[in-house]
Amino acid sequence: MQLKEPGVVVGVSNRHVHLSQEDLEKLFGKGYELTPLRPLGQPGQYASEECVDLIGPKGSFQKVRILGPVRKESQVEISRTDSFKLGVPPPVRDSGDIEGTPGITIKGPVGEIQLKKGVIIAKRHIHMHPKDAEHYGVKDKDLVSVYCDKEGRRLIFQDVLVRVSEKYALEFHVDIDEANAALLNNGDYVKIIEKF
Amino acid sequence: MQLKEPGVVVGVSNRHVHLSQEDLEKLFGKGYELTPLRPLGQPGQYASEECVDLIGPKGSFQKVRILGPVRKESQVEISRTDSFKLGVPPPVRDSGDIEGTPGITIKGPVGEIQLKKGVIIAKRHIHMHPKDAEHYGVKDKDLVSVYCDKEGRRLIFQDVLVRVSEKYALEFHVDIDEANAALLNNGDYVKIIEKF
Numbered sequence: 001m002q003l004k005e006p007g008v009v010v011g012v013s014n015r016h017v018h019l020s021q022e023d024l025e026k027l028f029g030k031g032y033e034l035t036p037l038r039p040l041g042q043p044g045q046y047a048s049e050e051c052v053d054l055i056g057p058k059g060s061f062q063k064v065r066i067l068g069p070v071r072k073e074s075q076v077e078i079s080r081t082d083s084f085k086l087g088v089p090p091p092v093r094d095s096g097d098i099e100g101t102p103g104i105t106i107k108g109p110v111g112e113i114q115l116k117k118g119v120i121i122a123k124r125h126i127h128m129h130p131k132d133a134e135h136y137g138v139k140d141k142d143l144v145s146v147y148c149d150k151e152g153r154r155l156i157f158q159d160v161l162v163r164v165s166e167k168y169a170l171e172f173h174v175d176i177d178e179a180n181a182a183l184l185n186n187g188d189y190v191k192i193i194e195k196f
Numbered sequence: 197m198q199l200k201e202p203g204v205v206v207g208v209s210n211r212h213v214h215l216s217q218e219d220l221e222k223l224f225g226k227g228y229e230l231t232p233l234r235p236l237g238q239p240g241q242y243a244s245e246e247c248v249d250l251i252g253p254k255g256s257f258q259k260v261r262i263l264g265p266v267r268k269e270s271q272v273e274i275s276r277t278d279s280f281k282l283g284v285p286p287p288v289r290d291s292g293d294i295e296g297t298p299g300i301t302i303k304g305p306v307g308e309i310q311l312k313k314g315v316i317i318a319k320r321h322i323h324m325h326p327k328d329a330e331h332y333g334v335k336d337k338d339l340v341s342v343y344c345d346k347e348g349r350r351l352i353f354q355d356v357l358v359r360v361s362e363k364y365a366l367e368f369h370v371d372i373d374e375a376n377a378a379l380l381n382n383g384d385y386v387k388i389i390e391k392f
Contacts, residue, residue, distance in 0.1 A: 001392065079376065080379065081277060081372065081373075081376050123348060151355075152288040153288055153355055154354040154355045155351065155353055155354060158350040158352065159349055177376035178377040180275065180276035180277050181373045181374040181377035182377070183276065196197065196392040
């Protein structure tokens with residue numbers, strides 16, 4: 001197996017919510033703005049102080065973090081484990097690709113919304129700057145394979161979506177299920193596979 | 197990639213407990229015997245009607261299934277997700293290899309025990325009969341790689357332990373984290389990789 005150097009840092013995503021300004025105001029009140037709590041790995045993105053509850057037909061989660069800034073459309077990202085608990089069956093999708101996905105109830109301190117669509121299991125992906133893409137010899141929307149080397153649970157993730165933008169920093173995003181299957185933690189490094 | 201035919205059926209393990217007769221009696225009463233509820237994939241193994249509570253320093257799980265029959269030593273198998281909730285840090289181990297593993301409190305209807313050791317994250321493995329081993333060209337304790345083909349989350353598990361015994365039926369065992377990372381369900385089929 002031939003690996004591309006250097007490694008890519010791992011960011012593990014827990015369940016979280018992106019909101020449109022309209023939905024944010026329904027949940028928190030007119031003219032409400034998110035309060036950044038801490039920056040995320042991607043420039044300009046942040047975990048906000050605000051949380052909401054997710055309510056599915058089978059179960060619910062309290063205090064689910066909102067990530068900012070606000071987006072054009074609301075979107076809820078959960079793990080497959082979460083989906084069984086909520087009773088909501090989301091597909092594995094790239095962020096923003098929410099046509100035909102299930103909805104969910106979101107509850108905030110001021111109001112509640114019935115999201116009609118937007119619940120997804122995020123497709124694992126690597127954010128990278130065009131300079132990184134050039135270095136690794138890949139382009140936006142390529143699917144690559146990634147080798148994780150944790151002893152006892154070594155694993156190769158295929159179907160890893162490459163996302164290239166001037167705004168992105170190099171980071172491999174997986175959800176909690178994927179991280180646990182491979183014993184990955186935030187800040188670990190994995191390698192893109194050049195050739196099997 | 198060259199795959200070995202035919203595929204191997206998937207068995208997804210949720211958190212569960214194996215008990216020694218001594219520990220069973222401490223939890224359920226003197227002379228107690230497990231009541232089989234349903235057979236498991238491996239001949240002679242069964243899910244019992246009896247459940248216990250697992251109590252860790254950070255959290256607990258109620259109604260965790262006991263698998264029978266009783267064993268020489270008690271053992272608790274949890275996922276990495278579970279380990280964070282309980283606050284217990286188990287290693288990834290083959291079943292029965294419990295030296296140096298953490299303990300946990302187990303509560304039954306009659307009593308409670310402080311298990312000194314025995315909490316593990318089960319190492320993914322394939323049970324097989326010697327005839328299967330011959331067919332696939334592997335032997336007991338080999339590590340093989342397994343290809344899972346669910347669209348969008350295709351994945352290769354390395355470090356898959358082969359367990360061969362006259363008593364075993366062909367079955368690939370993963371825990372919930374691994375199943376969810378690969379979108380696997382009970383009864384799905386995966387393939388052993390012959391060559392990359």
